Amino acid sequence: MKTILYLLFFVSIPVIQAQNSIQGSLTDSHTNQPIAFASIYIPQLEKGTITNEQGMFTLHNLPTGHYKIVCSIIGYETYSKTITIPATENLDISLSPSAIEMEEIIISTPFHKLQSENVMKVEQEKMSDLKAKGAVTLAEGITNIAGVESISTGLSIGKPVIRGLSSNRVLVYTQGVRLENQQFGDEHGLGLNSSGVESVEVIKGPASLLYGSDALGGVLYINPEKFAQANTNEADLEATYFGNTLGYSGNVGYKESSDKWKFLIRGSVTEHSDYDTEDYRVTNSRFKEQDFKSGIGYQRTQFKTEFRYNMNHSKLGIPETIGAQNTNKTPELPYQDITNHVFSSKSNIYFDKSNLEVNLGYIYNDRKEFEEHHHHGEEDHDHEEDHDHEEDHDHEEDHDHEDALEAALHMKLKTFNYDLKYHLPVYGKFETIVGTQGMNQVNTNYGEEQLIPDATTNDFGLFVMSHIHFENADIQIGARYDNRNIQVVNGFTKDFSSFNGALGVKTKLFDKITARLNLASGFRAPNLAELTSYGTHEGTNRFEIGDENLNNEQNFQTDVSLEFKNEHVEFYVNGFYNLVNDYIFLQPDGTFIDGTPVYSYVQEDASLYGGEIGFHFHPHPLDWLHVESSFETVTGKQTNDTYLPLIPANTLNNTLRVELDSKWMEQLYGFVKLQSTFAQNHVSLNETKTDGYNLLSAGFGATLPVLNNNLSIAVSGSNLTNKTYISHLSRLKSEGIYNMGRNISVSLTYNL
Structure with missing residues (x-):
C-alpha cells in the first residue's frame, strides 16, 4: 500500500502553469441594480470573495480547467454554473429574487453540486439552525432532519438512525475522513462536539459506492x-x-x-447536571x-x-x-x-x-x-459507597476518587x-x-x-x-x-x-x-x-x-x-x-x-x-x-x-x-x-x-x-x-x- 501511495504522489507532482483570474458583476434580474456583498465561491478550489458596492468581483490565482462557480445572497436564488478557466470574457451574472433560503454546495457527494442539481437526494442543515432550535448536543440536533432519529442513552449519548438503520450501518464522516469510535455499541455515542461545525449533511440510502462497507444505511x-x-x-x-x-x-x-x-x-x-423531568432528575x-x-x-x-x-x-x-x-456535574459509577x-x-x-x-x-x-467492583482496594470501595449517598460533596474529592478506580x-x-x-x-x-x-x-x-x-x-x-x-x-x-x-x-x-x-x-x-x-x-x-x-x-x-x-x-x-x-x-x-x-x-x-x-x-x-x-x-x-x-x-x-x-x-x-x-x-x-x-x-x-x-x-x-x-x-x-x-x-x-x-x-x- 505504501508503494501505491508513493507512486500516486510522484505522478501527481504538478507542472507549472500560468496563473489565471476571472472577474465579473452581479445584478438583480428584475431591476438590473448591482448586488453588493454577495458570496462568490468556487467549491472545488475552496476559493471565494464577495462583491463590492458596485456588484463587481475578481478572483486571482486560479488553475486552468472546468470549475463550478456559485453565487449566493439572502433574498435571491442561488446561482450555479460550470465555467472554463481561463475565461475569455467577464462573467455578467443575474440573480432572481426569491424568499426561499439560499442553497449550499453539497460536499458529501463527489461532484460538489447544489442540491437542486444533485442526482442523489441529500439533506443539509446548518449547525447554527440546529442550535437555534434548542439542540443540547450534536446527536440531538440531527434529529431535526427529516428521516433521521437517534438511539439515546440519556442526554449525552446518541447514535444516528437513518430510515431505521443505525450503528455500523451508518457511516459518520468528520473533517473529510471516516470516524471510527467503536460505533457498534448501542451506548457508544458520536464523540463529536457541535462547536466548529459548519453544517451537517445526510445521505439517506446505501452509499457503499462512495464510501465502502458500513455505509449500507x-x-x-x-x-x-x-x-x-x-x-x-x-x-x-x-x-x-x-x-x-x-x-x-x-x-x-x-x-x-x-x-x-x-x-x-x-x-x-x-x-451538565442530571436532566430533569416533571417527577425526578434522571x-x-x-x-x-x-x-x-x-x-x-x-x-x-x-x-x-x-x-x-x-x-x-x-x-x-x-x-x-x-x-x-x-x-x-461529576459522573458517578458507571460512566x-x-x-x-x-x-x-x-x-x-x-x-x-x-x-x-x-x-x-x-x-x-x-x-x-x-463500573462497580473495580477498585484498587476495599477501602476505596467503601469510600465509593459513601460517595454514592452524598448529595453534596467536594469537586476535588471526586477527582481523587476517580484516580483510585481501574x-x-x-x-x-x-x-x-x-x-x-x-x-x-x-x-x-x-x-x-x-x-x-x-x-x-x-x-x-x-x-x-x-x-x-x-x-x-x-x-x-x-x-x-x-x-x-x-x-x-x-x-x-x-x-x-x-x-x-x-x-x-x-x-x-x-x-x-x-x-x-x-x-x-x-x-x-x-x-x-x-x-x-x-x-x-x-x-x-x-x-x-x-x-x-x-x-x-x-x-x-x-x-x-x-x-x-x-x-x-x-x-x-x-x-x-x-x-x-x-x-x-x-x-x-x-x-x-x-x-x-x-x-x-x-x-x-x-x-x-x-x-x-x-x-x-x-x-x-x-x-x-x-x-x-x-x-x-x-x-x-x-x-x-x-x-x-x-x-x-x-x-x-x-x-x-x-x-x-x-x-x-x-x-x-x-x-x-x-x-x-x-x-x-x-x-x-x-x-x-x-x-x-x-x-x-x-x-x-x-x-x-x-x-x-x-x-x-x-x-x-x-x-x-x-x-x-x-x-x-x-x-x-x-x-x-x-x-x-x-x-x-x-x-x-x-x-x-x-x-x-x-x-x-x-x-x-x-x-x-
Missing part, C-alpha cells in the same frame, strides 16, 4: 467550519446556558488567512466534555492542502435507575471516559484539465468504562484511512471520477473485561463514477469492488468481498417539478462484536453471543423523489424500499447465564420501506412568514413478517417561522414548532410498544450591533408543556425512565 457527513477568506481574520465567543440541566457550554475561536496560508483554532467546554445522566479543534492550510495556483486536528474528551454518566437527586483524536489532511493537485484529491486520516479512540473496560482503536479520487478531464457531457479507498484498523484491549478481542481490520476498495449531463436530464452511474480482511489475535481470519453499483436519474417533469430515481446496492461486513461477542456489557443487561460464521449484509434500495418549487411554495415526496439480505440483529434465545438473559446475533432477510413528505409555504407579500410541515415514516420487517427492533415511530412536525430585518436588528427570527410522535405498535419480539406524544417548542433570536461588532442572541424552549414521555429509541425505556422535560436555553455569540 447512509452517511452522516459533518462539515467543519471554513477558513477565513483571504486577507481577513475573524474571532468569536459563544456561551449557552441550559435551564433544565443547569448546564453550560462555551467556545472561543479565531481564524486568519493570507493569500496562501490559512489558520484556525477553537476550544470549547461543556458541563440520576447519572450528567456529563462533561472538552473539545479542541485546529487547522492550517496552504494554497497556490495548482495545489492546495489543509491539515486539521480535533481532540474530544468526555466523561459520560450511564443512567441505570432513579437514585440520589442532586445537581452535581465512560472517552478521548478521541482525529487527524486529517486534505490535498488537491490541479493539472491542465483534471485534478487529484487525496484525503488521509488517523483516528485514535481511547475508550474507558468504569477501568473495567479499556480499548484503544487506532485507524488509518485513505481516500484518493482522480477527477478526469471533462469529456463532452461526462464528468468522471476514479478512486480508491481503504483502512487499516487495530483494536487493543487493556482492561479487565474484554468486549471485543484484539484484532486488525484492513479495507480496500476501487470505484468509478460518472455524471452525465443531458439537456433535460442528469444521470449518475458507478460501480465498486471492496474487500475487508479481519484478523483476530489468537483466533480466526475472515475475508469479506462485494461488488456494488448505483444508477440515478434527475429530470424536470414539468417547469416546476423535479423527479429523481436512484437504484443502488450496498453491503456491510459483520463487525467484531457480531462475530466474537461472548459476555455481559455494562448497561446492556444481557449476555451477548456472536457468530463467526455470519455473512455480509447485502442490500438493494430504490429511492423515488418528486419536488415542486416556485417562488413561494415548496413541496416534496420521498419514497424508498430497502431490501436487506442476511440482516444481522440480536435475538433472545430464552436461556440465562448467571441470571442474565442470553441474546445471540442471528441473520434473516429483511425489508424496510417508507419515506418523507414535506411542505414549505411563504405567502406573497408576507415573505417573512414561513409555514413548514413534514411527515416521516419507516417500517422494518423480517421475511417472516416479524418486525425489526429499534425502528423509529412515525413523526409529524409543524413549524411556524418568521424572519425579519429592522433598523436596529438583523436576522430577527422566531418560531413555534409542534412535534407529534405517533405510537409505535410495530415492535420486535424483545421490545414493548411505545405510546405517542406531542412536544411543543419555540424560540426567537436576533443579531444587533454592540461596540462596532455583532452580538447574536438566541432563546429557545423545548418540551414547553413539560410532557412526561419515553422515546421508542431510548435505551432507558426498559427501566421506564422519562426523556428530558422542559428546557429553556439562552445563547450569546459575539463576533470580534
Whole structure:
C-alpha cells in the first residue's frame, strides 16, 4: 500500500502553469441594480470573495480547467454554473429574487453540486439552525432532519438512525475522513462536539459506492467550519446556558488567512447536571466534555492542502435507575471516559484539465468504562459507597476518587484511512471520477473485561463514477469492488468481498417539478462484536453471543423523489424500499447465564420501506412568514413478517417561522414548532410498544450591533408543556425512565 501511495504522489507532482483570474458583476434580474456583498465561491478550489458596492468581483490565482462557480445572497436564488478557466470574457451574472433560503454546495457527494442539481437526494442543515432550535448536543440536533432519529442513552449519548438503520450501518464522516469510535455499541455515542461545525449533511440510502462497507444505511457527513477568506481574520465567543440541566457550554475561536496560508483554532467546554423531568432528575445522566479543534492550510495556483486536528474528551454518566437527586456535574459509577483524536489532511493537485484529491486520516479512540467492583482496594470501595449517598460533596474529592478506580473496560482503536479520487478531464457531457479507498484498523484491549478481542481490520476498495449531463436530464452511474480482511489475535481470519453499483436519474417533469430515481446496492461486513461477542456489557443487561460464521449484509434500495418549487411554495415526496439480505440483529434465545438473559446475533432477510413528505409555504407579500410541515415514516420487517427492533415511530412536525430585518436588528427570527410522535405498535419480539406524544417548542433570536461588532442572541424552549414521555429509541425505556422535560436555553455569540 505504501508503494501505491508513493507512486500516486510522484505522478501527481504538478507542472507549472500560468496563473489565471476571472472577474465579473452581479445584478438583480428584475431591476438590473448591482448586488453588493454577495458570496462568490468556487467549491472545488475552496476559493471565494464577495462583491463590492458596485456588484463587481475578481478572483486571482486560479488553475486552468472546468470549475463550478456559485453565487449566493439572502433574498435571491442561488446561482450555479460550470465555467472554463481561463475565461475569455467577464462573467455578467443575474440573480432572481426569491424568499426561499439560499442553497449550499453539497460536499458529501463527489461532484460538489447544489442540491437542486444533485442526482442523489441529500439533506443539509446548518449547525447554527440546529442550535437555534434548542439542540443540547450534536446527536440531538440531527434529529431535526427529516428521516433521521437517534438511539439515546440519556442526554449525552446518541447514535444516528437513518430510515431505521443505525450503528455500523451508518457511516459518520468528520473533517473529510471516516470516524471510527467503536460505533457498534448501542451506548457508544458520536464523540463529536457541535462547536466548529459548519453544517451537517445526510445521505439517506446505501452509499457503499462512495464510501465502502458500513455505509449500507447512509452517511452522516459533518462539515467543519471554513477558513477565513483571504486577507481577513475573524474571532468569536459563544456561551449557552441550559435551564433544565443547569448546564453550560462555551467556545472561543479565531481564524486568519493570507493569500496562501490559512489558520484556525477553537476550544470549547461543556458541563451538565442530571436532566430533569416533571417527577425526578434522571440520576447519572450528567456529563462533561472538552473539545479542541485546529487547522492550517496552504494554497497556490495548482495545489492546495489543509491539515486539521480535533481532540474530544468526555466523561459520560450511564443512567441505570432513579437514585440520589442532586445537581452535581461529576459522573458517578458507571460512566465512560472517552478521548478521541482525529487527524486529517486534505490535498488537491490541479493539472491542465483534471485534478487529484487525496484525503488521509488517523483516528485514535481511547475508550474507558468504569463500573462497580473495580477498585484498587476495599477501602476505596467503601469510600465509593459513601460517595454514592452524598448529595453534596467536594469537586476535588471526586477527582481523587476517580484516580483510585481501574477501568473495567479499556480499548484503544487506532485507524488509518485513505481516500484518493482522480477527477478526469471533462469529456463532452461526462464528468468522471476514479478512486480508491481503504483502512487499516487495530483494536487493543487493556482492561479487565474484554468486549471485543484484539484484532486488525484492513479495507480496500476501487470505484468509478460518472455524471452525465443531458439537456433535460442528469444521470449518475458507478460501480465498486471492496474487500475487508479481519484478523483476530489468537483466533480466526475472515475475508469479506462485494461488488456494488448505483444508477440515478434527475429530470424536470414539468417547469416546476423535479423527479429523481436512484437504484443502488450496498453491503456491510459483520463487525467484531457480531462475530466474537461472548459476555455481559455494562448497561446492556444481557449476555451477548456472536457468530463467526455470519455473512455480509447485502442490500438493494430504490429511492423515488418528486419536488415542486416556485417562488413561494415548496413541496416534496420521498419514497424508498430497502431490501436487506442476511440482516444481522440480536435475538433472545430464552436461556440465562448467571441470571442474565442470553441474546445471540442471528441473520434473516429483511425489508424496510417508507419515506418523507414535506411542505414549505411563504405567502406573497408576507415573505417573512414561513409555514413548514413534514411527515416521516419507516417500517422494518423480517421475511417472516416479524418486525425489526429499534425502528423509529412515525413523526409529524409543524413549524411556524418568521424572519425579519429592522433598523436596529438583523436576522430577527422566531418560531413555534409542534412535534407529534405517533405510537409505535410495530415492535420486535424483545421490545414493548411505545405510546405517542406531542412536544411543543419555540424560540426567537436576533443579531444587533454592540461596540462596532455583532452580538447574536438566541432563546429557545423545548418540551414547553413539560410532557412526561419515553422515546421508542431510548435505551432507558426498559427501566421506564422519562426523556428530558422542559428546557429553556439562552445563547450569546459575539463576533470580534
